[in-house]
């Protein structure tokens with residue numbers, strides 16, 4: 001297929017990647033799994049002069065638990081790497097299963113968690129569950145590094161605070177008191193379909209009391225959206241079907257989806273309502289499943 005010309009670089013270290021990105025400026029783009037980037041280049045929607053591959057940064061392919069910090073996931077871990085990770089399956093099956101709901105096996109073998117976040121599209125499946133679990137991200141450039149809550153990364157549809165020359169290197173899910181979490185997505189096909197809407201929740205349950213809930217929605221606004229009114233309503237409530245249903249209604253009301261070929265705004269709001277109610281019940285009953 002006809003593609004724009006580009007020069008390919010594959011530096012051996014993160015330091016070299018950052019130095020090269022600083023030198024090339026806006027002529028360069030980072031390449032991870034390429035599932036989005038190469039596709040856009042084939043359509044001539046992106047025509048970077050230089051591709052800087054992260055392929056030699058093996059340290060970014062690890063998932064590990066760091067005592068006092070939490071589960072640290074390297075940005076180059078693939079979606080299937082997230083799905084099959086024994087550590088995530090043991091601690092956060094919710095994250096592992098969110099990855100399994102994405103795309104097709106072929107795409108999951110290539111597409112990385114870093115690329116899924118860096119794209120900053122509202123239909124991305126990993127950001128909502130990571131936001132619900134209060135994940136942070138590390139961004140590194142030739143000028144230094146910074147760590148910020150993932151939630152603050154997204155500023156608009158396909159827009160983020162990622163500065164030119166910055167590389168997303170890792171995602172940390174902090175050790176937490178949430179007793180359960182899950183992500184439920186609705187796509188137009190059982191597999192390989194983007195989310196028409198999705199709801200991720202993390203709950204802290206004590207007996208029959210919902211101490212705290214965090215709800216993060218996909219395809220419900222230009223960015224991942226926290227359903228804060230629903231969260232406030234749930235805080236300290238005695239768990240019942242009526243309470244969960246009310247929280248679903250509130251989440252639907254505060255979502256701001258758009259009409260698109262995959263579904264009308266009204267349809268998506270109805271989905272958010274139903275998915276949020278189901279996700280809350282699942283996280284309460286099944287823990288981090």
Ligand SMILES: Cc1cc2nc3c(=O)[nH]c(=O)nc-3n(C[C@H](O)[C@H](O)[C@H](O)COP(=O)(O)OP(=O)(O)OC[C@H]3O[C@@H](n4cnc5c(N)ncnc54)[C@H](O)[C@@H]3O)c2cc1C
Nearest residue numbers: 032033034035036037103111112114115116118124125168
């Ligand atoms: C057929 C198909 C189906 C899909 N289905 C789904 C789905 O169901 N759910 C879903 O969420 N997504 C889906 N996607 C989207 C895609 O698979 C993911 O977004 C993927 O995770 C992107 O990762 P990548 O490593 O391939 O990124 P790339 O294509 O390499 O890069 C994407 C963008 O992110 C930047 N980038 C990548 N890594 C970094 C980094 N570490 N630091 C800084 N910038 C970086 C690149 O410069 C580029 O701008 C689908 C894609 C296809 C083609």
